[in-house]
Amino acid sequence: MSLSSAKLHRIQELCLNGSYRRAVEIAVPPKGPVRGALVHAMLTGLAHSLGPGPWTEDERFQSALKRAFVDNGGRGFSQLELSESREALKQLGVAMAVPTTAVSWRRPSTPTRMAVHEITTLINRSGAEGFTVDRANLVRLVVNALDGPKGSSRDVATLVWGCGKLGVDLREELTPLVGPMAQLSSKDAAMVLWGWAKMASSASSSSSLQDTGEVDEPSSQDSGISRILEELPRIRSSFTGVELANVIWALARLRLFTPMFTTLLVQAADPPPPGDPAAVISPTGMSSITWAAGLARVSSGGEAPPLEVTKGLYHMTISSLHSMDPPCVVSAIWGLGSLGMLHTTGALPYQVVMAIEDSATAFDMDNLKSVLQFTWMDPSVTACLGPEVVYRLASSTQPPTWTRSIPQICLYLSRGALQTAVELAQAMQSYLDRHLTGIAPSSVDAARMVAAFSNLSYLPAASTMAKLRALAEDGASSFYPNTYCMYAIALAQLNQAGYQLPACEEHLTIGQACSLVWAGAVVLIQGIEAIIGRVVATTTKEDERPSLPFARQAIAGLWARGMADEARRLVSMYPAGTLSENPGSSSLHADISQTLRLMGYGSVRDEVEVCGVYRADVVIGDLSIVIECDGDVHYLHSAAAAGNNHILIGSSVIKDKALAQAGWKVVRVSVTAWKNCKDAAAKQAMLRRLLDRSSSSSSRRWCN
Incomplete structure (x- = not known):
């Protein structure tokens, strides 16, 4: 007779609500064996909710206690349940002789089965408030199981599964039991592997189901399941859908990306045999399998499954997303993303978007x-x-x-x-x-x-x-180069001028070096001279030249540092016009140009390429003046600005430096200020004021 967890939960609810009579009826029925877990749940629940009082004299309650402890003699209880039931009765102020020794209705025939009985009891109680696991007690149970006659394979499998379920890592203690398992069934293998993987997860510092890239290496403790792994080719065809999903998840969590792992993925992607409902993989199982396949692709030592298998898993997962609970939705999305299957058409599948919105x-x-x-x-x-x-x-x-x-x-x-x-x-x-x-x-x-x-x-x-x-x-x-460059660029964009950044100890790619040359125009990066030298050296090596985005960064950084010759050499390595910004002329540019012409300036042009990588909004060629039209994107929002943003973003700072080094004087015109000019006369007055200011100083100025 198996213990119903639904009854446990029902008793706990009744106790919380103070419905002790109904709780007594469920916990201690008038006939049949007494279940210690139910009695224990009733007593501890009532002790926490009602406490001592006249209700404890209720005849039905007293009769139930007599049947559970006096007439029954302690049968059906675990030792822990008896002890805690005795304490609960003391809290309730009820005098009742409670047996000191637990006796099961059918005494386990082996120490292994005794351990299974105790662990199953703990699992049934694990949802109770304040529940904790005594690791020393579990170790004692396993040690006792090793001393006596060995239990069946199912007993050992249940023991491993139970330790995994409780999240207590006893792999070292359980290895002598798992190794000699005989007559191994598919269910036994699935239970052992799942429990072993759960124990590994509990011992790992990165036990998150959606661990991304920072994965553990296989543990030496996993040698204890070598016998199970050897049996997988023989028993894999007998796996039910649940067992197959659990085994695939376990192998992935243990980082055992063997050929058998791929074989099991192929098996999972195949349609189940008709008329065999047990072979059908549930939505929960699909999320575990997809997660495992994704982890194999991003892990060192793993590899992506064959394309046809990946496609099969994709369609099976997408079609079952709507039936998954939120944690399974996450596992499935992470797995599909790791497999590179989420953006194959340029947009997310609508099923994924809907699942995210719903959860x-x-x-x-x-x-x-x-x-x-x-x-x-x-x-x-x-x-x-x-x-x-x-x-x-x-x-x-x-x-x-x-x-x-x-x-x-x-x-x-x-x-x-x-x-x-x-x-x-x-x-x-x-x-x-x-x-x-x-x-x-x-x-x-x-x-x-x-x-x-x-x-x-x-x-x-x-x-x-x-x-x-x-x-x-x-x-x-000691950051990874990508992280280091991300941080350096961020500091530059936030205009942290003069901040000293320690040198990166890791090897940089040429693209990363180009990014640091750009960021180094604002931030003081230790060792930047060597990085610049490496980038400049590429001008003599056609096969090592940076790709276009990185070349643009390097050229801008070199110009900002006044290294005009080096910047020009790097520009010359690329076809004309490929490095500069895309044209972005607007009605505002045209309005400013027209106003300047009306003011008598003759050499006015829009969207002029400068420094090989930039396009100036408007230039007055004979005066070497660049006019930049500033919208909000050129400035940082600030926690201290209260809506009045005056801090130029790093990319615009570097552009100003580069243009100044190239001999241009930069005038910045605020879009907001321009729009506030009510007529042509006001616009001309504004431009005249800015241009007069620029002519009196060689340094750049801007207006907000």
């Missing part, structure tokens, strides 16, 4: 991080999740589990098409104001937060920026 409020922060990793490019997703994240950051009391996910969530969202960009930045600022001193993010997380602010064109408060820079600086030199 947005149910996702925890780790879930949001995993979903956004592969979906932030879709405006529908950022429109849905952006406001949700803003709300959580603004109202969060900062649960500890959020700390690691928040920087990545903010970074992903900041890269997307947000309608709430400033709102997100303000929510980030508010969150950091409340919690930055308490959460102590890692140096990488601090760099991610700086990059997110940069992407949102938002300069955080000075104290926040100083704290984030200090945290990032501690580990900046």
